[in-house]
Amino acid sequence: MNRAPGQRRLGILLPQAETVGGAETMLLAVAAELAADSAVDLTLYALGQGAVVDELRQAGLPLDCLPSFRLRRPLAWWQAQKELTPLLVRDQPEMLLSWQAKAHLVGQPAARVAGVRASWFQHGYPDRGRIDRLARRLPTAGVF
16 A cells, blocks of 8 residues: 555554444544544544444545444454454554454454554543453553
């Protein structure tokens, strides 16, 4: 993939494609700002279809959709990782930023296989819930 000199390539993985609250609203604002920045080559990946995906596509942002899944279905979780890996190999982002802990559970293993640094954006305080506990156990380049 070609990019302008000095341009940084970033991938963002959305954990869901529906507008639920502040995290998704923030994502839409951040994606718009990054897309307008000529120093950033942004690619988005979403776990499922929905209103957020529709808004990002209407804004003309590059976006790939993966199947949504429930964490209690390990085979579907693994399938999402398996489908994300070749997309990361194709796009070669310098970093994959998973938008929330659930996305990191898919993004980090796929990024590791693709040779991409992985980080995640934790919205709110960490809790003792299963998803946050699992996400904290995975290696990361940073938690924002």
